[in-house]
Amino acid sequence: MVASARPATGNPSLEFDANLVRKLIQLGPRYTSYPTADSFSDAFGYRDYLQTVVGLRTRGGMRPLSLYVHIPFCESVCHYCSCNKVVTRDRSKAATYLSYLKHEIEMQGNLFAGMNQIEKLHIGGGTPTYLNDAQMGELMAHLRRHFRFASDFDGEYAIEVDPRTVTVERVHALRKQGFNRISIGVQDFDPDVQQAVNRIQSEQDTLNIIRAAREACFRSVSIDLIYGLPKQNVITMAQTLNKVINASPDRIAVYNYVHRPNMFKPQRRIAEDDLPSLDARLNMFSLCIKRLTDAGYVYIGMDHFAKPSDDLAIAQRQGRLHRNFQGYSSHAEHHLVAFGVSGISAVAASYSENAKTLDEYYERIEQNELPIVTGVKLSMDDLLRRIIIQMLMCNFELSIDSIELAYPITFKTYFAAELEKLRELEDNGLVTVDEEWISVTPKGRLLIRNVCMVFDRYLNTACEAKTGGASAKIETQPLRYTKKI
Numbered sequence: 001m002v003a004s005a006r007p008a009t010g011n012p013s014l015e016f017d018a019n020l021v022r023k024l025i026q027l028g029p030r031y032t033s034y035p036t037a038d039s040f041s042d043a044f045g046y047r048d049y050l051q052t053v054v055g056l057r058t059r060g061g062m063r064p065l066s067l068y069v070h071i072p073f074c075e076s077v078c079h080y081c082s083c084n085k086v087v088t089r090d091r092s093k094a095a096t097y098l099s100y101l102k103h104e105i106e107m108q109g110n111l112f113a114g115m116n117q118i119e120k121l122h123i124g125g126g127t128p129t130y131l132n133d134a135q136m137g138e139l140m141a142h143l144r145r146h147f148r149f150a151s152d153f154d155g156e157y158a159i160e161v162d163p164r165t166v167t168v169e170r171v172h173a174l175r176k177q178g179f180n181r182i183s184i185g186v187q188d189f190d191p192d193v194q195q196a197v198n199r200i201q202s203e204q205d206t207l208n209i210i211r212a213a214r215e216a217c218f219r220s221v222s223i224d225l226i227y228g229l230p231k232q233n234v235i236t237m238a239q240t241l242n243k244v245i246n247a248s249p250d251r252i253a254v255y256n257y258v259h260r261p262n263m264f265k266p267q268r269r270i271a272e273d274d275l276p277s278l279d280a281r282l283n284m285f286s287l288c289i290k291r292l293t294d295a296g297y298v299y300i301g302m303d304h305f306a307k308p309s310d311d312l313a314i315a316q317r318q319g320r321l322h323r324n325f326q327g328y329s330s331h332a333e334h335h336l337v338a339f340g341v342s343g344i345s346a347v348a349a350s351y352s353e354n355a356k357t358l359d360e361y362y363e364r365i366e367q368n369e370l371p372i373v374t375g376v377k378l379s380m381d382d383l384l385r386r387i388i389i390q391m392l393m394c395n396f397e398l399s400i401d402s403i404e405l406a407y408p409i410t411f412k413t414y415f416a417a418e419l420e421k422l423r424e425l426e427d428n429g430l431v432t433v434d435e436e437w438i439s440v441t442p443k444g445r446l447l448i449r450n451v452c453m454v455f456d457r458y459l460n461t462a463c464e465a466k467t468g469g470a471s472a473k474i475e476t477q478p479l480r481y482t483k484k485i
């Protein structure tokens, strides 16, 4: 990561300007990677990944790894869902999946033998706790057999939990299996909202799970909420926020529900008349910001808030916050190795994505190959833009000097077109740009994607192509573009 020369000045303040948000809000990438996953191509596959890992071995100086494991199964479907999941009550499917997963872990473990120190693990889904206690124990033991985990104190081992699928005892068992961070899906406590999205989750059960996580000494408890769901309004949102704040989690994520029934089949079951208007959504988000900051949470970025004592807030104050496929992270840029259907790895200057269907995933593993079906090898231009987008997403500012020190470019010349576009955002009060710094203003922070999109060459090249504009300045990589998510 390019260092920032400006001393860290504390957590960024945030200003909610409803008119500005209404004027400029647009769908855009969340930039958990750059290039984003829709730019990956099947020209990159298993053999390219092997070459990348061999390159790492040759260069030496290996950093610790992060692992991600995807468990795709869910017992029932939430109508707002846009995840890659398999809805089934047939538990034997989890056992079959686990056996393939173990084979994949073994193959990756062999590839990284001798450079397999782990400091971060995230198990996500779907519903990771669809695996029963014994299966989760088997998975963790297998991971430990093939990778060397840092101690509980030094490592960050997280699992996503659906309170409908776990008991208090299970939470204690997860802690004993080595997890020290837990992320609990709440979305909304209101019974009408829960009914409208087919996710009936008793308030008492959820609060019991949060309490159990505290008793079991999880280092960090995160809660996920969503605003913009059917039947939601500021009153229901205020009630949910009160209950969540009383439960005192370390981190709270408040995601915006984006209704795209053409892309995500479960969303077709949502009655559009039940969806809140744009104004109601903005009011809800404004309320979230006010209530959470009044309660002492600091704004991390995008949709994330954390207590000042949480690792994310500390990392942000110290200018070492990072962004990866799991969102924000306090750990430095590790290579990320992903397992399971649709998992995306980020190793050296590459991204590689696993098969998205169980059949294809199983088929590849039966051939004794890693199930990589698409990916991308990053060009110098990609790496440069990735670091710029990372710095803007995490620090809300960019030192132009630090980029020129790390890359052989003159910023003003290389990014002349981007600086021109930034001027429009500057006129709208989102950023300030001078000779040394690009800084996102407090009111621009909620629209950080707009700022980052200026530097997204794939997005901008597609726009230029559509409007007959000039091609990009350096041709380092064939460009691919599909609609951004």
Ligand code: SF4
Pocket: 073, 074, 076, 077, 078, 080, 081, 082, 083, 085, 125, 126, 127, 162
């Ligand atoms: S939202 Fe989560 S629990 Fe619900 S169907 Fe989607 S992946 Fe499963």
